[in-house]
Amino acid sequence: MTQPTQPVDLRALDLFAFCRKGESLAGNVAVRDLPRILAETAAQAPASAPDETFAFAATGFVREEAAEPGAPVAQRLFLDVTVQGRVWLECQRCLDPYAESIDTATRFEVAESDEAADAAPMDDDEVDVIAGSKRFSMLDLIEDEVLLALPVAPKHDVCPTVHESLVTGSDGEAQPEAEPEEEKRPSPFAALAGLKNKH
Numbered sequence: 043m044t045q046p047t048q049p050v051d052l053r054a055l056d057l058f059a060f061c062r063k064g065e066s067l068a069g070n071v072a073v074r075d076l077p078r079i080l081a082e083t084a085a086q087a088p089a090s091a092p093d094e095t096f097a098f099a100a101t102g103f104v105r106e107e108a109a110e111p112g113a114p115v116a117q118r119l120f121l122d123v124t125v126q127g128r129v130w131l132e133c134q135r136c137l138d139p140y141a142e143s144i145d146t147a148t149r150f151e152v153a154e155s156d157e158a159a160d161a162a163p164m165d166d167d168e169v170d171v172i173a174g175s176k177r178f179s180m181l182d183l184i185e186d187e188v189l190l191a192l193p194v195a196p197k198h199d200v201c202p203t204v205h206e207s208l209v210t211g212s213d214g215e216a217q218p219e220a221e222p223e224e225e226k227r228p229s230p231f232a233a234l235a236g237l238k239n240k241h
């Protein structure tokens with residue numbers, strides 16, 4: 043594992059060389075440099091939200107192995123990426139902003155091209171295949187990782203308003219799941235699935 047000898051352009055990294063040399067890099071990227079995360083950020087988020095950063099680490103490596111049993115042994119390129127930080131989202135229950143923690147760790151196989159990535163077998167659940175490039179945007183990949191980690195239905199674990207009402211309860215003990223009404227309501231996705239099935 044070696045550090046790149048030259049300053050790295052996160053928007054134009056030679057990903058093939060990065061993996062072949064077994065390089066690694068780590069750093070921080072600001073939310074303001076990730077437009078798709080900014081778009082997801084709650085309107086009522088603290089003014090400092092765009093200045094918050096994600097810590098990331100990326101390590102490339104090579105394995106000499108067959109892509110599948112019986113295939114000739116070849117050099118396969120891999121990339122491990124971790125991203126940690128938080129995104130200010132709007133709680134769907136109380137509509138207040140809250141910070142959703144992000145902590146991802148993903149292994150990618152780096153294909154030679156878009157075509158090779160598309161042709162890769164889809165049976166390996168543990169490794170996503172991405173198309174490599176000599177001008178690869180690590181920034182885009184980090185942004186993708188954060189977007190994939192976002193919840194479909196963002197919510198506080200316990201909404202501040204719900205929490206206060208529980209505190210005034212007679213026994214003073216907070217109940218972990220005090221949302222019977224919401225549980226009964228079908229989710230929008232369940233409703234969609236129902237529509238699909240009718241066709």
Ligand SMILES: [Zn+2]
Binds near residue numbers: 134138
């Ligand atoms: Zn809430």
